[in-house]
Amino acid sequence: MTHPWFEGAERPRVLAHRGLVTPDGARHGIVENSFAAVAAAHAAGVDYVESDCHLTRDGVVVLFHDPDLARVTGDPRRVDEVTARDLEHIMANHGGLITLAQALDTFPAVRFNLDVKAEGAAEKVGRLVARHGHRVLLTSFSDERRRAALDAAAAAGGGIRPATSAGTSVVTRVVGAVSVRSRRLAHRALAGVDALQVPERQGRLRVVTPRLIDYAHTADVEVHVWTVNDPADMTRLVAMGVDGIVTDRADVAVTALHPRS
The missing domain is CATH 3.20.20.190 (Phosphatidylinositol (PI) phosphodiesterase)
Structure with missing residues (x-):
C-alpha cells in the first residue's frame, strides 16, 4: 500500500x-x-x-x-x-x-x-x-x-x-545490486523502504541509471534525486523516470515541472 x-x-x-x-x-x-x-x-x-x-x-x-x-x-x-x-x-x-x-x-x-x-x-x-x-x-x-x-x-x-528513505548502507547495497544486475538483491535491500533518495553521481560513479530506477519501481520504491537546481537537469531526470527532485530552488522547480496553462 x-x-x-x-x-x-x-x-x-x-x-x-x-x-x-x-x-x-x-x-x-x-x-x-x-x-x-x-x-x-x-x-x-x-x-x-x-x-x-x-x-x-x-x-x-x-x-x-x-x-x-x-x-x-x-x-x-x-x-x-x-x-x-x-x-x-x-x-x-x-x-x-x-x-x-x-x-x-x-x-x-x-x-x-x-x-x-x-x-x-x-x-x-x-x-x-x-x-x-x-x-x-x-x-x-x-x-x-x-x-x-x-x-x-x-x-x-x-x-x-x-x-x-534509505540510508547509506542500504543505498550502497542497492547500487551494488544494480551493478551486478540483480533485481532480487536490490529488492531485498529495499525491503521496508519507501524511497531511495540519492545524488545523480557520487564522484565518478553514476548512481541514478535507468536500471536503478527500474529496480526501485518494481519494488514499489520511489527515486528522488538531490540536489538539483538547473531546470534542464530537472526535466532530464524526470524524463528518465525519477519521481522527485530535491532542490534549493523549489520556486524554479515548480515552474519547470508543474507548468500552468
Whole structure:
C-alpha cells in the first residue's frame, strides 16, 4: 500500500531542500532551515519540505543542517552547545529559528522529509512526529539512526508510521545490486523502504541509471534525486523516470515541472 506521504501530491514531486531561500531572501539575510525559508517554500506551492534535525543543549529538536553554527550564522559553537533560547536569538536576523514542533504545528499542510543528523535526536524526533506520521518521511545517512527514529515513532503510538528513505548502507547495497544486475538483491535491500533518495553521481560513479530506477519501481520504491537546481537537469531526470527532485530552488522547480496553462 502507498504511504499517505505520497498520496494526493503533484508529481513529479518537488522537495524544497532546507526550505527555500531566493536570491532576494538571501540579500535580506534569510538562511536555509529558518522559519522564513520554510514559509517561503510553502508560499511557493510545494507539497514537500526537506529539512534536518539537530538537538540543542536543552534537548529541543531544531531544524538545522550543520552540527555547528559557523557556516550559517558565523557563530563557531555547536548546536548542542547552545540552548534553544540562545539559538532563537542568534537566528533572529537570519529568518528566525524553527523547531521541529513549531514546523509541524505551524505548517499543517506541509509534508516533511526529515533527515536525523544528530545521534541523540533520533528518539525525540520519532516521538515528535508520531502523530504526524501520515505527512512525515524519516531518513538519515545512518540507517541505524533512521530505524531508531522510526522505532520511537512506533513506540509513541501515533497510528500511522512515518514513511522512510534509505540510508547509506542500504543505498550502497542497492547500487551494488544494480551493478551486478540483480533485481532480487536490490529488492531485498529495499525491503521496508519507501524511497531511495540519492545524488545523480557520487564522484565518478553514476548512481541514478535507468536500471536503478527500474529496480526501485518494481519494488514499489520511489527515486528522488538531490540536489538539483538547473531546470534542464530537472526535466532530464524526470524524463528518465525519477519521481522527485530535491532542490534549493523549489520556486524554479515548480515552474519547470508543474507548468500552468
